[in-house]
Amino acid sequence: MAEPCSLYLTEMITQIRRKKLSPLNLMESVLKRIDSLDPLIQAWVTIDRKAIQEEAARHADEISRGKMRGPLHGIPIGVKDIFYTAGMKTTAGSKVMENFIPPFDSTAVHRLKKAGAIVLGKTATTEFAHADPAPTRNPWNLDHTPGGSSSGSAAAVATCMCPAALGSQTGGSVLRPAAYCGVVGLKPTYGRISRHGVFPFSWTLDHVGFFTRSVADAAILLGVLAGHDPQDLSTAQEPVPDYNRSGKLARKPLRIGVVRAFYQQNSEEQVWSHTEKIMAKLEKAGARILEVKMPPSFAAVQDAHRIIMRAEGAAFHEKLFEKNLAKYRPKLRDLIETGLLIPGVDYLRAQKIKRLFRRHMEAVMKNYDCLLTPATSSPAPPGLSSTGNPWFQVPWSLSGLPTINLPSGMSQEGLPLGIQLIGTAFGEGKLLTVARWCEKVLQVSCSPRVGLSPINKQGY
Amino acid sequence: MAEPCSLYLTEMITQIRRKKLSPLNLMESVLKRIDSLDPLIQAWVTIDRKAIQEEAARHADEISRGKMRGPLHGIPIGVKDIFYTAGMKTTAGSKVMENFIPPFDSTAVHRLKKAGAIVLGKTATTEFAHADPAPTRNPWNLDHTPGGSSSGSAAAVATCMCPAALGSQTGGSVLRPAAYCGVVGLKPTYGRISRHGVFPFSWTLDHVGFFTRSVADAAILLGVLAGHDPQDLSTAQEPVPDYNRSGKLARKPLRIGVVRAFYQQNSEEQVWSHTEKIMAKLEKAGARILEVKMPPSFAAVQDAHRIIMRAEGAAFHEKLFEKNLAKYRPKLRDLIETGLLIPGVDYLRAQKIKRLFRRHMEAVMKNYDCLLTPATSSPAPPGLSSTGNPWFQVPWSLSGLPTINLPSGMSQEGLPLGIQLIGTAFGEGKLLTVARWCEKVLQVSCSPRVGLSPINKQGY
Numbered sequence: 001m002a003e004p005c006s007l008y009l010t011e012m013i014t015q016i017r018r019k020k021l022s023p024l025n026l027m028e029s030v031l032k033r034i035d036s037l038d039p040l041i042q043a044w045v046t047i048d049r050k051a052i053q054e055e056a057a058r059h060a061d062e063i064s065r066g067k068m069r070g071p072l073h074g075i076p077i078g079v080k081d082i083f084y085t086a087g088m089k090t091t092a093g094s095k096v097m098e099n100f101i102p103p104f105d106s107t108a109v110h111r112l113k114k115a116g117a118i119v120l121g122k123t124a125t126t127e128f129a130h131a132d133p134a135p136t137r138n139p140w141n142l143d144h145t146p147g148g149s150s151s152g153s154a155a156a157v158a159t160c161m162c163p164a165a166l167g168s169q170t171g172g173s174v175l176r177p178a179a180y181c182g183v184v185g186l187k188p189t190y191g192r193i194s195r196h197g198v199f200p201f202s203w204t205l206d207h208v209g210f211f212t213r214s215v216a217d218a219a220i221l222l223g224v225l226a227g228h229d230p231q232d233l234s235t236a237q238e239p240v241p242d243y244n245r246s247g248k249l250a251r252k253p254l255r256i257g258v259v260r261a262f263y264q265q266n267s268e269e270q271v272w273s274h275t276e277k278i279m280a281k282l283e284k285a286g287a288r289i290l291e292v293k294m295p296p297s298f299a300a301v302q303d304a305h306r307i308i309m310r311a312e313g314a315a316f317h318e319k320l321f322e323k324n325l326a327k328y329r330p331k332l333r334d335l336i337e338t339g340l341l342i343p344g345v346d347y348l349r350a351q352k353i354k355r356l357f358r359r360h361m362e363a364v365m366k367n368y369d370c371l372l373t374p375a376t377s378s379p380a381p382p383g384l385s386s387t388g389n390p391w392f393q394v395p396w397s398l399s400g401l402p403t404i405n406l407p408s409g410m411s412q413e414g415l416p417l418g419i420q421l422i423g424t425a426f427g428e429g430k431l432l433t434v435a436r437w438c439e440k441v442l443q444v445s446c447s448p449r450v451g452l453s454p455i456n457k458q459g460y
Numbered sequence: 461m462a463e464p465c466s467l468y469l470t471e472m473i474t475q476i477r478r479k480k481l482s483p484l485n486l487m488e489s490v491l492k493r494i495d496s497l498d499p500l501i502q503a504w505v506t507i508d509r510k511a512i513q514e515e516a517a518r519h520a521d522e523i524s525r526g527k528m529r530g531p532l533h534g535i536p537i538g539v540k541d542i543f544y545t546a547g548m549k550t551t552a553g554s555k556v557m558e559n560f561i562p563p564f565d566s567t568a569v570h571r572l573k574k575a576g577a578i579v580l581g582k583t584a585t586t587e588f589a590h591a592d593p594a595p596t597r598n599p600w601n602l603d604h605t606p607g608g609s610s611s612g613s614a615a616a617v618a619t620c621m622c623p624a625a626l627g628s629q630t631g632g633s634v635l636r637p638a639a640y641c642g643v644v645g646l647k648p649t650y651g652r653i654s655r656h657g658v659f660p661f662s663w664t665l666d667h668v669g670f671f672t673r674s675v676a677d678a679a680i681l682l683g684v685l686a687g688h689d690p691q692d693l694s695t696a697q698e699p700v701p702d703y704n705r706s707g708k709l710a711r712k713p714l715r716i717g718v719v720r721a722f723y724q725q726n727s728e729e730q731v732w733s734h735t736e737k738i739m740a741k742l743e744k745a746g747a748r749i750l751e752v753k754m755p756p757s758f759a760a761v762q763d764a765h766r767i768i769m770r771a772e773g774a775a776f777h778e779k780l781f782e783k784n785l786a787k788y789r790p791k792l793r794d795l796i797e798t799g800l801l802i803p804g805v806d807y808l809r810a811q812k813i814k815r816l817f818r819r820h821m822e823a824v825m826k827n828y829d830c831l832l833t834p835a836t837s838s839p840a841p842p843g844l845s846s847t848g849n850p851w852f853q854v855p856w857s858l859s860g861l862p863t864i865n866l867p868s869g870m871s872q873e874g875l876p877l878g879i880q881l882i883g884t885a886f887g888e889g890k891l892l893t894v895a896r897w898c899e900k901v902l903q904v905s906c907s908p909r910v911g912l913s914p915i916n917k918q919g920y
Contacts, residue, residue, distance in 0.1 A: 237697075315809060344771035344799070345778055347807060
């Protein structure tokens with residue numbers, strides 16, 4: 001039998017419900033995996049073994065008494081270290097916050113716990129979710145970056161140290177590490193998941209997202225996390241559908257729009273030829289692959305994103321920065337120092353471009369069931385000093401449209417490649433349905449039991 | 461019998477419905493009034509006599525055939541010249557726009573027309589609703605300002621050239637001219653009335669408002685204008701109650717909170733002593749007058765407002781300004797030039813103060829049915845080079861809370877004084893109920909038939 005830690009989230013849920021797996025055994029297996037791998041990977045910054053073992057025992061005991069807290073009862077989940085966890089250190093990957101213990105749970109963590117999940121520990125993040133790297137390494141090749149900013153969460157899920165983990169994305173901080181580490185990464189629509197109790201970076205761009213090893217697992221987690229939160233007024237009142245039920249598509253064949261503009265010319269050659277192969281496979285399986293004409297505002301997207309991120313980042317850090325100058329690392333320091341100089345009118349113009357681009361994309365999306373691009377311009381680059389290039393993910397952080405990374409194959413260097421599917425605003429249900437179909441067609445799984453496996457490759 | 465033009469809006473509605481007054485006779489009376497007064501007052505910039513006479517004839521004809529378009533059937537209404545009117549010049553009081561003919565109606569104008577109103581004409585505004593004065597004069601003393609930016613609308617209603625007129629407020633552009641001209645002025649909650657098709661000044665502060673001569677008249681107009689508009693996503697989905705029905709107050713006696721802080725020290729002596737008298741009257745009539753402790757964020761309100769208004773104003777005008785430098789007047793030019801220099805972080809800090817102040821005020825308002833302040837620091841000042849000081853109205857533009865001006869008496873110079881009542885967010889129903897009660901107690905009417913009359917005083 002497979003090690004419990006290497007089960008999919010959905011499998012863990014079923015086995016726990018059927019009493020074939022105890023939360024205690026699951027926790028043991030997970031901790032054993034962490035013990036053997038994390039000294040190399042460095043995905044975790046805080047794990048309170050005593051507390052979580054007690055917690056797992058409590059969950060096991062409840063099951064024996066017939067009590068289930070919710071769909072995630074007894075499942076250990078990783079949490080990026082920018083989410084407030086009551087009573088547990090939350091450092092945001094920064095010396096400035098090294099001793100900060102939040103007095104309450106972020107809404108996302110609260111919802112996980114309410115659904116029965118056990119917060120396994122906090123995963124490594126770049127400094128305040130910007131670009132100064134975490135110590136985490138890419139599990140497929142320890143000399144390569146795992147991507148960022150949600151570095152630890154992506155690497156932990158890729159190596160079965162946990163079945164799922166929370167992340168966040170302001171530029172490309174969920175989709176890029178998901179692609180580099182070969183896991184599923186979902187960034188839902190702006191306003192879909194509450195950010196209450198999450199360290200802000202740039203609040204009109206910040207999204208909560210997460211990592212799993214299958215689309216079905218992502219649907220489970222989204223169902224738990226999505227919904228309006230009065231503590232975060234940017235969350236929408238939109239109803240939350242049942243994501244676990246794979247909806248039928250109204251339109252057949254599936255219409256997938258491929259974005260060539262910008263993506264083709266900025267991709268490594270092997271990335272674009274891989275993407276062409278993926279398109280051919282999907283077409284052969286019955287989808288219509290259509291070329292998307294991007295709106296004129298697309299050309300202004302990268303600049304607008306940089307200006308908003310820098311101005312809001314500087315505004316959030318300004319006072320903290322004055323008091324803790326020496327504790328800030330160089331990339332965030334540079335962001336703050338340049339952010340402080342951005343004129344208000346430039347910021348407002350960038351926000352205008354953002355609104356325009358979102359409106360333009362709404363019109364474009366009417367013609368497709370989803371859009372497709374390569375998730376990243378290259379596989380995970382060598383070195384740990386940079387977390388890679390966010391260009392390919394940025395347009396969807398700016399537009400707020402939901403995106404998902406699907407592992408789609410391997411590079412020449414033996415590193416994962418991924419495709420990025422983009423859905424309509426609050427259309428995560430359809431996006432997940434399309435993603436399930438693509439996952440089935442591509443048959444590239446990030447499970448360590450099905451070929452693509454950092455575990456096997458590294459000989460752990 | 462009174463001249464039709466000097467009837468209240470509610471009276472016009474009743475008489476037209478009962479066929480005691482024809483839209484044609486009403487229009488004749490109104491145009492006669494304009495002919496006799498406007499050469500002095502200069503409230504109007506565009507009136508298309510032929511078109512509106514034809515329109516009135518059509519409305520009259522429809523009535524004779526038993527057709528009523530809506531509650532405002534056949535009523536002539538004034539429209540500030542920053543609202544788009546399809547096919548009718550909309551200059552925003554600026555040389556830059558002197559030949560601009562909008563291709564569609566602003567939502568507010570569209571709603572008026574749908575309710576059966578006739579757009580009588582466009583009223584004078586300061587340049588782009590900022591501070592460079594319109595030619596309009598105060599009907600109580602032609603050497604004094606009528607206030608701004610909605611100068612023409614306030615003066616036209618005060619002199620019965622129309623029963624009601626649209627205005628807008630970014631700082632104090634509805635409440636101040638209402639107070640200076642002795643009419644009722646309502647600025648509803650931010651997000652209550654659509655701004656689609658209105659020239660923006662500072663879009664996170666801009667409100668559509670209007671002028672009438674009684675609270676009952678204001679309730680009618682609000683009912684027509686309020687509600688969500690998909691074309692202006694800042695408009696709330698909040699349901700629109702029936703404002704015409706005077707709701708009962710849950711709590712008796714009425715609790716009125718008086719804001720002394722800032723207001724007392726910045727009022728002319730006669731203004732504050734007048735306010736004290738008003739408080740005494742209201743108390744004698746049964747209200748409880750309580751002192752309000754303002755939150756700490758109140759101290760930052762004026763600065764935050766100025767920064768937001770300047771940055772957004774500059775952002776809106778930047779390109780237009782480059783191309784039309786010589787056409788801009790000095791006050792708006794100064795606003796744009798300084799606005800261009802405001803750092804993004806200062807703007808973002810100001811927006812943070814705005815959110816904080818609104819949240820603080822929500823807590824404060826729980827203890828009162830409404831707040832009360834003098835509407836302006838002085839009666840209309842002499843001279844036409846300035847439209848007066850917006851300080852007293854600014855906190856409620858920043859907070860987005862609804863406010864109404866009630867004419868409350870006369871100054872030593874024989875100019876109107878007003879009190880400003882402030883309600884809770886989307887609590888216009890209650891605010892109007894309280895205002896109706898105060899109006900009854902104070903018995904100060906702005907009708908030319910009941911004493912306070914610019915018409916009589918000037919000997920027109």
